[in-house]
Amino acid sequence: MQLSATAYEERLTTPRSWWLISVLVGMSLGLVLLPFGTLPMLGGLAGGTAAAAVVASSYGSVRIRVVGGALIAGDARVPVSALGEAQVLDAEEARAWRTYKADARAFLLLRAYIPTALRVEVTDPDDPTPYLYLSTREPERLAQALRAAKTGPGNGS
Numbered sequence: 001m002q003l004s005a006t007a008y009e010e011r012l013t014t015p016r017s018w019w020l021i022s023v024l025v026g027m028s029l030g031l032v033l034l035p036f037g038t039l040p041m042l043g044g045l046a047g048g049t050a051a052a053a054v055v056a057s058s059y060g061s062v063r064i065r066v067v068g069g070a071l072i073a074g075d076a077r078v079p080v081s082a083l084g085e086a087q088v089l090d091a092e093e094a095r096a097w098r099t100y101k102a103d104a105r106a107f108l109l110l111r112a113y114i115p116t117a118l119r120v121e122v123t124d125p126d127d128p129t130p131y132l133y134l135s136t137r138e139p140e141r142l143a144q145a146l147r148a149a150k151t152g153p154g155n156g157s
Contacts (some may be wrong), residue, residue, distance in 0.1 A: 007066040007067060007148060007152075008064070008065060008134070008142055008145035008146075009063065009064070009065045009067075009141070010063065010065075011063050011116060012060060012062050012064070012109075012137075013061075013098055014057070014060035015113050018056040018113075019053065019056060021056070022053040023049055023057060024053075025049065026031075026044070026049050026052060027045060027046035027049075028048065029044035029047065030039075030044065030045030030050055031044070032044060035083065036085040038054050039099050060111075062074045062109065062111075064109070064134055064136060064142065066080070066142070066145040069081070069095075069149055070149075071083065071120070071132070073107075074109050076107055077131070079148060080149040082122060082123060082124035082127065083120050083123065083132075083150070084121030084122065084123040085121050086118055086121075086143040086146050087117075087119040087138040087141070088118060088140055088143055089119055089139060090115075090116060091115035091116040094115060094116055095115075097117065098110060103131070105130055106131050106132070107131075107132045109133065114135040114136065114137055115137060116136060118132075118134045118142050119131050119132070120131050120132045120134070123140075128144050
């Protein structure tokens with residue numbers, strides 16, 4: 001059956017430049033520890049690089065999925081039946097919804113390095129969340145997957 005098949009999946013990976021920054025953080029820590037000797041400098045270089053790489057990797061490990069009649073975005077899991085219209089946001093409109101148009105009650109899955117987003121209304125009357133704001137590199141494809149999950153046989157019915 002189609003219930004377990006993933007209709008959409010995206011990992012919001014960090015840009016390549018963040019990995020270069022991880023190396024630079026390690027080099028900086030190595031330079032700070034240089035007056036204490038070669039071994040502490042090498043330890044600072046390795047440890048600083050590893051720690052910064054772990055932070056970059058964990059920040060970029062968040063996923064957005066549409067599977068089994070549900071939208072899973074980070075820690076949120078929302079059945080597609082509780083979702084309304086999906087609005088594709090270009091870079092300018094996404095910035096507006098991140099700033100002056102934002103609602104404090106909304107669920108925001110923000111990644112500053114991804115300029116486009118999808119805004120999805122929450123229609124469940126018991127949920128105080130007015131909408132979901134999801135940073136995504138492919139907002140049109142995600143909106144299409146949500147529409148298909150609502151109308152298709154794999155909508156959890």
